[in-house]
Amino acid sequence: MAAEDTPAFRYGAVLANEIESRWQDRWAADGTYHTPNPSGDLAEGFERVAGRPKLYVLDMFPYPSGVGLHVGHPLGYIGTDVYARFKRMTGFNVLHAMGYDAFGLPAEQYAVQTGQHPRVTTEANIANMRRQFRALGLGHDDRRSVATTDVGYYRWTQWIFLQIYHSWFDPQAHRARPVSELVAELESGARLAVDVEHPEGRPWSELSDDERHRVVDAHRLVYLDAAPVNWCPGLGTVLANEEVTADGRSERGNFPVYKRPLKQWKMRITAYAERLLDDLDLIDWPDRIRSMQRNWIGRSEGARIDFPLASDAETVISVFTTRPDTLFGATYMVLAPEHPLVPRLASGSWDEPTPASWRGAGLAGVIDGVPAGGWATPREAVEGYRRYASTRSDVDRQAESRVKTGVFTGSFAVNPATGGQLPVFIADYVLMGYGTGAIMAVPGQDQRDWDFAEAFDLPIVRTVAPPDDWTGQAYVGEGPAINSGFLDGLEVHEAKRTMVAWLEAQGHGEGTVTYRLRDWLFSRQRYWGEPFPIVYDDSAQPVALPESMLPVELPEIDDYTPTVVGDDDDSVPEPPLGRAKEWAEVTLDLDDGPKTYRRELNTMPQWAGSCWYYLRYLDPDNDTALVDPDVERYWMQGSKPDGRPAFGGVDLYVGGVEHAVLHLLYARFWHKVLFDLGHVSTPEPFERLFNQGYILADAFLDERGFHVEASEVTGDPEAGFTFRGRPVRRELGKMGKSLKNAVSPEAIQAEYGTDTLRLYEMAMGPLDADRPWNARDIIGVHRFLQRLWRNVVDEETGAARVVDAPAGSGLRRALHRTIDGVRSDMEGLRFNTAVAKLTELNNTLTREVTASGAATPREVAEGLVLMLAPLAPHVAEELWARLGHGSSLVWTPFPEAHPALLVDEEIELPVQVAGKVRAHVRVPADADEAAVEAVVMADDRVQAALAGREIRRVVVVPSRLVNLVV
């Protein structure tokens, strides 16, 4: 700063920072952003807002990272803050709060390295992030802040777990109901007990206690399952499908993931597949996110078809197919290697002649220990192939592209349509987790089956006639059925219907719907997560703890390292909570006298806490309910823009696109269960979702392809860039730690102030667009604030320089046009154009009034300051005070445009002749078409442009333009 000749009250970094910290202190002291509830312990002051409509504005829950925020993070937070402030000024009771998704791996990994308890790191990180949010001037109601790691919070996460555990999905009612109602129906005989071994159902009275326990557990929305799960040794835990990328690696950390059969807790999200899919149509979400969720849920319509075994008609292989019309073309069958029927199918010896390739002869180079010419018996072949398939990670399967492998089981099934015998194979291109884990193979209409049929020399029968010029292999398009008995001649759609009707009439199957979505794996072998409220009794049956025993607190342990038992190929995880020996074994009285129990040692995934935090903001300190029902209804029940009731509770939810099928799917699922059980009043949690863009920045790679610290790179595009003297290559990427191109907000705040940073982030582009961080551009919005300041305050004395005399009519019209435009821009989250309109008005004010030394009319000064307030609240408060107002403008009404000042009496219309603008005419704003035409035809320039040509048509667009067609 060049000291003496800079005016004492020039708006620069020093003054801005002084203003900002002063107002942040005052807001905190006054509780300016406290939002009252209609009842309960946060109800104080509600009478002030009782007549206002509610508005719930929400940011996605941040993880409190150790490195703090960079300038890319606050984009969405500033956006919601501007919107919340604007809506408060336009008459809403606005809820805007912030909390911390604080369980999770980084704090635990740091604890492993340093021995420091994750709670210590986590609390320090939260304190730092809270400081950063405060420094950004975000107007959160800080009384409502929560962290998932607070015992008072995770107690309710455990409570919700118990609610889900004690529920089952009633397929007739299409909703969750309490397990107690299921038991009552079983006891009364209204419902028959169904389990895996007795699918036909048995009377409750005939079951042993143990069987009853099993039947009930099989219905719960939370259950223990031993199916293969995603085991990630690199993270020391198992993962949900949503946490594994398409190429079989962990979303976090990019480690390989292996399939392992491990007994783990799962949540029955698949029961909700249909509602999760259908209700996407009810909410105002970006199409991109909705299509990602639709994709993930993956609904397929088709049929279940039963194929009896040739040797044993009592045993059937059920398949799912989307093409029941192609049943006549099924020439073999394939089961997933893990399919439970496989051991029964593998007969004692090969029938002659069995081709060598069916016996695994072709796998000699792929699988160790395959005898030349294949395995000696089907049993050995199946065992060998299953062993091979189980050790392959999804990465391996991807890497070997689409080469088909498999072995023959030695058994045949009967095609119910043709009566023909179909050889049954196992192959890893059929997945256990989808459909029934078995397929009928129709090589004529499925390329995967075609490839397999060619590799194993199996017959190919076309059942849909391809076009005459078809030269490809499998044909999946439309066409008439052929080689298909009673289907011949029917188009695909009709053939499907006919076949399903036939299957149902003959008892060979039925029309069904299958989803790609799988149940949610809910156990993690970590320390830093919510303990399960579950113990095991001496027969190893899980027992849920009663609500009165919540919370189950995390015990102290001395080593947080996740343990892996065994070698790479058959390693299994062991939860660190096992080290808390005294905690893990516990004596409890669960209504039948004190007994010893073992605790569940896994913890919940990080998604658990973030599934319901938006409900806790509503009533953060309630210790008798997760949220008071009155408070829940007040904040969650809203309306659509057209006045119909909204389906989701949160009015605006802003966050990144990365949670499309993780958090957003899980939270919808929990919300629906809570809705079914009567704990929340809306079927969806989030009515309107908005994805803010990412801030991009130049990142630099050295010759090895590693990122180097961008802030230490010198050079320019022409001369080239160097890092410590070595040349580096530039690329544009998402700002963040991994690309080493983060810019800290503190650096910008020190140079220009927080209001400039906020304004820049809002001005640089539409909120949902990715945009490059360009430090050079920041000066532009800073100058705007400086000029606006100077138009309101004398830079030498700090006194307001306004006059109470009315503004001239041109300036006043400009003011009201700006008010009108800024209002609709802010309503539509178009903050970039709102900033442009304010800049424009300020430039007009400067040009027409203050540049000549005159004072600013008060109406214009106050209008500008109030409109600026949502975007740059500190400087706006300061100016408002200097204009003589004693109280904060946070609760002051936003300026309103007078309709009369938005229309001009006379307007200028462009006149096109043959599509080119040739003249402009001035006409009264309310002139009708004939009057406009008369003025146009009287214009000399129009006549000159016409040059005597005949006018074929006159197009008059009211208050837009006139086009003369010649």
Next chain:
RNA sequence: GCUCCCGUAGCCCAACCGGCAGAGGCACGGCACUCAAAAUGCCGCAAGUCAGGGUUCGAAUCCCUGCGGGAGCACCA
């Protein structure tokens, strides 16, 4: 491979239902202030909308093809 989104001044971006291509900012140039520079102020500056075709009185906007960039899905029966 399939599906979706986006291409406007040197750069970031406006243009609402098809109606004068330009609101705002950066950079750049000139002038004022200054011994000088920075800061600040004032003035100025530019593209015809990725390319080609179509619909229309009229296209950045709608349709088709291609090019470039981004995203999602991908052995899901």
